[in-house]
Amino acid sequence: QVQLVESGGGVVQPGRSLRLSCAASGFTFSSYGIHWVRQAPGKGLEWVAVISYDGSTDYYADSVKGRFTISRDTSKNKVSLQMDSLRLEDTALYYCTKESEAKVGFAYDVWGHGTMVTVSS
Amino acid sequence: EIVLTQSPATLSLSPGERATLSCRASQSFSGSLAWYQQKPGQAPRLLISDTSNRATGIPARFRGSGSGTVFTLTITSAEPEDSAVYYCQQRANWPPGATFGPGTKVVL
Numbered sequence: 003q004v005q006l007v008e009s010g011g012g013v014v015q016p017g018r019s020l021r022l023s024c025a026a027s028g029f030t031f032s033s034y035g036i037h038w039v040r041q042a043p044g045k046g047l048e049w050v051a052v053i054s055y056d057g058s059t060d061y062y063a064d065s066v067k068g069r070f071t072i073s074r075d076t077s078k079n080k081v082s083l084q085m086d087s088l089r090l091e092d093t094a095l096y097y098c099t100k101e102s103e104a105k106v107g108f109a110y111d112v113w114g115h116g117t118m119v120t121v122s123s
Numbered sequence: 124e125i126v127l128t129q130s131p132a133t134l135s136l137s138p139g140e141r142a143t144l145s146c147r148a149s150q151s152f153s154g155s156l157a158w159y160q161q162k163p164g165q166a167p168r169l170l171i172s173d174t175s176n177r178a179t180g181i182p183a184r185f186r187g188s189g190s191g192t193v194f195t196l197t198i199t200s201a202e203p204e205d206s207a208v209y210y211c212q213q214r215a216n217w218p219p220g221a222t223f224g225p226g227t228k229v230v231l
Binding site: 035037039046047048049052054059061062063097102108109110111113114115116 | 154157159161166167168169172173178179214218219220221222223224225226
């Protein structure tokens, strides 16, 4: 079945780095844009980053621009989120999610279970 | 940057009642609006895409409507399992990022 599985979360000190992964299966990976969305404890959803279906375009929320980098490896059906210079306010459950339509979809029809990132000294 | 506002923040109703959730955008946009349901400890679930298209497997009691800057999610006859937080989400042609509303908590 269509599935996204995140990994790589953990506890990290402010200023350090962490790399999240999202493993995709059950669909034509190279046809869909993939996004990261996060949710701080007890808070709402915040969009973080997107990489287009072909990897040609990436885009970031202002809150993470210059610190986070999204990439994709089509040979492994995997998307990564490199998070550098982490801040306390980056503490959240990070979801990867798939666009609902091939090439350009405006909604998210499949979500992973999330991976927790805690930034704490 | 488009800002989404949702109202009410919390909606309490009884089973069988009609629920009307509102999502207002700070400006019109060329793109699409979607609705998600999130229950405690679970990932969000897509309910509605493109303002009014129900996602696969979503019961007919969930209806989306609206245009311009005002959008609505209606639960025509709420059931106990509809207790959840509901988020609207906007995405435009460009920039390719997305915006979520703050959510409406529905309590049955």
